Amino acid sequence: MAHSHTTTPMRVRFAPSPTGALHLGNVRTALFSWLAARATGGDFILRIEDTDQERYVEGGDLTVFETLRWLGLDWDEGPEVGGPHAPYVQSQRKALYTEYGEKLVAAGHAYWCTCTPDRLEAMRLEQQHRGQPTRYDRHCLSRQDEIATHRAAGGTAVLRLRMPEGMSAWDDVVRGRIEFSNAEIDDSVLLKSDGFPTYHLAVVVDDHLMEITHVIRSEEWIPSTPKHLALYAAFGWTPPAFAHVPIVLGPDKKKLSKRHGAKRLLDYRSDGYLPAALINAMALLGWSPPGDEDILSVDDIVKLFDIHDVHASPAVFDPQRLDAINARHIRLLPPAELAHILGAWLDRDPESLLPLIPLVQERITTLEDASTLLSPIFSTAVIWGDDVAFPPKNVTVDQAITLLDACRSDVAANGTADPTGLRTRLTETVTSLGLKPRDAFRVIYCALFGQPTGIPVFDAMAVLGQEATAARLVAARERLVPASEQV
């Protein structure tokens, strides 16, 4: 895209409800917001929308913090950080919403309602049956005095927005102009009977008070935007810009959700993915950098990102792409840094890992792969895989024994410090046996690792040392010819 980069600082927010672990879909939206703020030198605000008592999850907010922090999506204002508009947790702002709700009543933009769920349901069924949009019939609008008495006596009621006539329209940052006929829009509940606000009231009040300039949220909010616009108008406030970013779909093409088996984002951490790779992969869902290079650092993305370039169609998340991106990020790491990361991952001294880094760096997709690859080196004895053929395909028992013995005597004579020399000498043996290197060296792999694949085997010997290598070769030989049968 050739348009100019947006440079006006944007104040944006991510406002999750702490009802469970964040998944990739949620976080991708958070990422776009964060990027919009960082790319424009603006502010990223975190706000917890916990107005639904029914869905309260103990510690849900902590998971949100941990997820964002792991990814490095730092917030300028919000819980645990504070800011000029604190508190940033909606349950602690309850009185505020009540106050603004009453202002709406006073101005005639909202009214109280005591309709029962049963009546509302019957009403909607009837409307649907007649082919009409389902919306509240304003049955209670003419009963305000009656309801006032009811409330004065301690009775409960909900507050509803009185949706104005006419049209609602806005120029969406990612979609262009969107229009709704207000006749289609329901008189939404603003304050619930338990006194808590609904999303619609809380989000508008907070976004205005917190001076949010761009509301970046998932496209599932498009249909309720007219309600929010009506609220801004009712309060006499200028609405922010809206950017409805596409949702992230699962392999089934349905919106990613917990109940659809979406992985928790933090699970990617325990599976051995790098934060930078996750960010790279998520950024590519609905946005793409100029040029052909799609492996990007977080800094690269911040430099290139513009919320105006986000496009409108939903994206299916492909785990294989993440794998490829993660692998590339691992390969791009300076060896010392990878040693450091793997040190933490394997709970080992990074310094001691350094010689092993060249052997694993090109070979792993996730950090966890390094555990698998290196475990034969770290374990004291060889753990043989269940279905490992030994001697392997195309090699006879005699040939395998010859090879193992040649290897053992060479190691005894020359040690293991010279992998290249060892390999060269052993290649002669392989040739004299009339074997393909491919088949023959598999014998050595199995002998040392208990499996036919792994890191380069002669380098592994150097790490194992002369003694351990010799011991493993002997043990492998005994698998072929038990000691009791040896002549």
Place this chain on the structure above:
RNA sequence: GCCCGCAUCGUCUAACGGUUAGGACAUCACCCUUUCAAGGUGGAAACCAGGGUUCGAUUCCCUGUGCGGGUACCA
């Protein structure tokens, strides 16, 4: 039912009316090679359909179709 959004290779995407429709992942073949990888080269693979507008539509408009989202005292 009603409303809204979306529509390029299997997937993520590029293209701002004129291109042999480009890249990445995945996939296939070959090369390299001590296993496995990595890397290199090459291949197969897409403009949802029908109408317009235009000298010219993947691109703009309309309709249809498909997919998705919303229709709660959840967000």
